[in-house]
Amino acid sequence: MKDVRWLIAAVCLGVLIILAGCGAAPGPEQQAAPSSEGAAPASVAKTVSFAADVKPILDKHCANCHLGGVSKGGYNLDTHENAIASGRNGARIVPGNSAGSNLVLRVAHDPSVKKMPPKGEALSADEVATLKAWIDQGANWE
Ligand code: HEC
Numbered sequence: 001m002k003d004v005r006w007l008i009a010a011v012c013l014g015v016l017i018i019l020a021g022c023g024a025a026p027g028p029e030q031q032a033a034p035s036s037e038g039a040a041p042a043s044v045a046k047t048v049s050f051a052a053d054v055k056p057i058l059d060k061h062c063a064n065c066h067l068g069g070v071s072k073g074g075y076n077l078d079t080h081e082n083a084i085a086s087g088r089n090g091a092r093i094v095p096g097n098s099a100g101s102n103l104v105l106r107v108a109h110d111p112s113v114k115k116m117p118p119k120g121e122a123l124s125a126d127e128v129a130t131l132k133a134w135i136d137q138g139a140n141w142e
Contacts (some may be wrong), residue, residue: 019069050141061107061117080141089113095139098132107131122129 031038048054058077059069065072073094076082082084086094087102094100106116115122132138 015053043140048130048137050134053130054134057123057130060110061123061127080139084139093135093139096136097133101135102123103129104135 043101062077064070066075066077069078070076071082074086075087084095086092089102091100092102098104102113103116105113108128109115109122
């Protein structure tokens with residue numbers, strides 16, 4: 001009788017070890033799942049340069065109204081100080097926080113604000129992503 005109890009105890013222990021082993025070693029299909037996250041089409045992984053990446057976008061889409069001394073709506077993008085200054089509608093550019101930046105909401109055509117540019121060609125998804133990444137990386141002016 002004592003031998004049988006030992007046998008049952010040994011089998012139970014064996015089952016526990018097998019179950020624990022399965023939990024610790026996920027199959028290949030479980031490991032592969034998270035990698036698809038970074039595949040969003042408009043994501044910008046690299047460090048954005050103001051001069052090389054951002055300024056050309058502003059020159060192309062915003063120059064007529066916010067550059068070269070022009071300040072439509074009281075907003076001027078000629079200097080860093082002016083660009084990040086707060087406006088009537090709150091912070092236009094919040095370094096480190098693209099989601100809280102009025103400028104991003106506008107170029108991304110968020111329904112809560114008037115879109116920018118007001119008419120004509122909208123920014124491409126890549127251009128919007130570049131501006132977002134630039135602001136999230138600190139909105140440097142070099
Ligand atoms: C055709 C002229 C025109 C162009 C081009 C234009 N804007 Fe504007 N922008 C305005 C006017 C007018 C206002 C003020 C009215 C308003 O708030 O919508 C304004 C307001 C803004 C504001 C809000 C300012 C505040 O006080 O909060 C931001 C931010 C802005 N523009 C960013 C941009 C950006 C970035 C671009 C280029 C992608 C751009 N605009 C292109 C005319 C323009």
